[in-house]
Amino acid sequence: MPYTAPVADFRFLFEHVVDLGQVTSQDRYADATADVIDAILTEAGRVCEEVIAPTRRAGDTDPARLENGVVRTSKGFKEAYAALAEGGWVAVAAGQEHGGMGLPQAMATAVNDMLSAANLSLQLCPLLTQGQIDALEAWGTEELNALYLPKLISGEWTGTMNLTEPQAGSDVGAARAKAEPNGDGSFAVSGQKIYISWGDHDVAENVCHLVLARLPDAAPGTKGLSLFMVPKYIPNEDGSLGPANDLRVVSLEEKLGLHGSPTAVMEYDGAKGWLVGEEHGGIKAMFTMMNNARLGVGAQGVGVADGAYQHALAYAQDRSQGKSKIEGATGSIVDHADVRRMLASMKADTFAARAIALACGVAIDMSRATGEAEWEARAQLLTPIAKAFGTETGIRVANEGVQVHGGMGFVEETGAAQFLRDVRVTAIYEGTNGIQAMDLVARKMMDGGEAAFALLDEIEAFAETARADMPDLAEPVWQATETLRETVEWLVATEDMNARFAGSMPFLMGFARVLGGYYHLRAAKADPEGSHARLARFYITRLLPEHTGLLAHARGGADDLYAITPDDLAA
Ligand SMILES: Cc1cc2nc3c(=O)[nH]c(=O)nc-3n(C[C@H](O)[C@H](O)[C@H](O)COP(=O)(O)OP(=O)(O)OC[C@H]3O[C@@H](n4cnc5c(N)ncnc54)[C@H](O)[C@@H]3O)c2cc1C
Numbered sequence: 001m002p003y004t005a006p007v008a009d010f011r012f013l014f015e016h017v018v019d020l021g022q023v024t025s026q027d028r029y030a031d032a033t034a035d036v037i038d039a040i041l042t043e044a045g046r047v048c049e050e051v052i053a054p055t056r057r058a059g060d061t062d063p064a065r066l067e068n069g070v071v072r073t074s075k076g077f078k079e080a081y082a083a084l085a086e087g088g089w090v091a092v093a094a095g096q097e098h099g100g101m102g103l104p105q106a107m108a109t110a111v112n113d114m115l116s117a118a119n120l121s122l123q124l125c126p127l128l129t130q131g132q133i134d135a136l137e138a139w140g141t142e143e144l145n146a147l148y149l150p151k152l153i154s155g156e157w158t159g160t161m162n163l164t165e166p167q168a169g170s171d172v173g174a175a176r177a178k179a180e181p182n183g184d185g186s187f188a189v190s191g192q193k194i195y196i197s198w199g200d201h202d203v204a205e206n207v208c209h210l211v212l213a214r215l216p217d218a219a220p221g222t223k224g225l226s227l228f229m230v231p232k233y234i235p236n237e238d239g240s241l242g243p244a245n246d247l248r249v250v251s252l253e254e255k256l257g258l259h260g261s262p263t264a265v266m267e268y269d270g271a272k273g274w275l276v277g278e279e280h281g282g283i284k285a286m287f288t289m290m291n292n293a294r295l296g297v298g299a300q301g302v303g304v305a306d307g308a309y310q311h312a313l314a315y316a317q318d319r320s321q322g323k324s325k326i327e328g329a330t331g332s333i334v335d336h337a338d339v340r341r342m343l344a345s346m347k348a349d350t351f352a353a354r355a356i357a358l359a360c361g362v363a364i365d366m367s368r369a370t371g372e373a374e375w376e377a378r379a380q381l382l383t384p385i386a387k388a389f390g391t392e393t394g395i396r397v398a399n400e401g402v403q404v405h406g407g408m409g410f411v412e413e414t415g416a417a418q419f420l421r422d423v424r425v426t427a428i429y430e431g432t433n434g435i436q437a438m439d440l441v442a443r444k445m446m447d448g449g450e451a452a453f454a455l456l457d458e459i460e461a462f463a464e465t466a467r468a469d470m471p472d473l474a475e476p477v478w479q480a481t482e483t484l485r486e487t488v489e490w491l492v493a494t495e496d497m498n499a500r501f502a503g504s505m506p507f508l509m510g511f512a513r514v515l516g517g518y519y520h521l522r523a524a525k526a527d528p529e530g531s532h533a534r535l536a537r538f539y540i541t542r543l544l545p546e547h548t549g550l551l552a553h554a555r556g557g558a559d560d561l562y563a564i565t566p567d568d569l570a571a
Helices: 007-017 034-061 077-086 105-118 120-139 142-154 282-318 337-370 373-404 416-427 433-441 450-466 471-493 497-502 504-526 531-543 546-554 559-563 566-570
Strands: 065-067 070-072 157-162 178-181 187-197 206-214 225-231 233-235 241-244 247-252 263-276
Touching (some): 007 034, 007 105, 034 077, 034 120, 120 206, 120 263, 120 416, 142 157, 142 206, 157 282, 337 504, 373 504, 450 471, 471 504
Antiparallel strands (some): 225 263, 233 241
């Protein structure tokens, strides 16, 4: 089933829902004219449809494998990656100084969304490179950046992130990898890192690892971590490849899905590395990469949701089973009310998650362009929501996609199951969704809820203007925003962090539900007689009400939860 890039949807969202115009009117993004944006979306869409999507199945049926210490990737990946690199699609938001297009992050998010729908396993490779580029642009020395950035941006080299160790998963501060100064400005990095995505491969000539490790005098915990650039091949000053570094792939993981993405156990044995950022300032520098990747992973969820939806819709249009009595019935299962409900939910949720991801991109762009603290705070607030809601949507929609297929969803032949297996990990990596939710109710509320309240004010102001012409849609959105406001007030007034954490995931999902209502309302206002208004009505009347239960759960505190003892759990 061919993939169709949702170029028209992006145009609509940028124009009517997330207001990309405010970004492109800034000097920093002056080159991103309407023509450029249109051309980029169209061409990226074409590449995804014609070059990348045809390689998706091979990523499932012909997994990456380790052969004599070298990783071989799935059939067709090398050529598809080469097309991405040649087209400049690896890093569209990278700075022009080192060869990037310098486009807004919102555009990069749209491109990542389409690439993820086309082939999630392959897309993870450039996604990690993008995060690494961001970290280097913010923290790398001039010398390091002059050597690495042009190669990463062109796609000749790729980037990885190395945080996880067997005893250090969500608790990154438990990492034990070590770095000793070599006395010549470089460091000898040693230790084992696990689950390293694209830790090795054959699609590009060098793999650049950003590794968190401890210097000899380091304090325990995250405060003692430093960040190092550790390349597979140590580059010469002119950028040509020098000797192999002292690192190796120990093994590749066998996984539920995402088989085309090599997930490596890496061993560093005194490998040469160079400091990125300050000594003991590694977690701060790595956070630049992680924030970039969190939005990127949210876009992965959205892209897969779209891919799974298109797949399910095509199947449903073709499959006939029983007869619907509705007028003008086509004879396919699309006419059955329950199938129509599933398809409408999939489409409406994908729209909401996509709008949230793009709005996060816009906030990042506005923060970069204006330097205003309010935009930075908005970007910080939206990042965990975009990550967790985007990926939960990917999983839910892909799961529903299997259901739409009936038995054919459970057999591998149709490819519906691959979407679900591949996307499942997006809720786990890049900080589990539980960790995202805790970040939202703790760190992102340290401003006393200011950033959240500013966003809620914006929603209510819009709902008030929409009330006159579409009260049936505007009123529920306004009411839901008030419930969310009360919940944020409860959160910031609750000092017991465990009470906040106990309901953090429902809070995040409830917040996303309300945001989805806002973006659907904006879409309906721009297209009052069209399909956007009909989809908005479905979302607002049937999906938005979920916020009530979610936000009540969020305010429940921790007492009843901990009243269930470990013995009760085992009973
Ligand atoms: C396919 C794949 C690719 C990956 N790629 C990379 C990569 O490129 N680089 C890299 O460094 N890592 C990578 N990872 C690792 C990934 O980021 C971790 O798996 C993830 O952060 C969770 O850590 P963990 O597996 O140790 O789970 P744990 O930390 O053991 O978590 C288990 C459960 O407990 C919860 N939990 C843990 N701590 C808390 C807490 N304090 N409060 C509440 N709940 C908590 C979690 O949410 C989760 O539900 C990858 C993982 C996979 C599966």
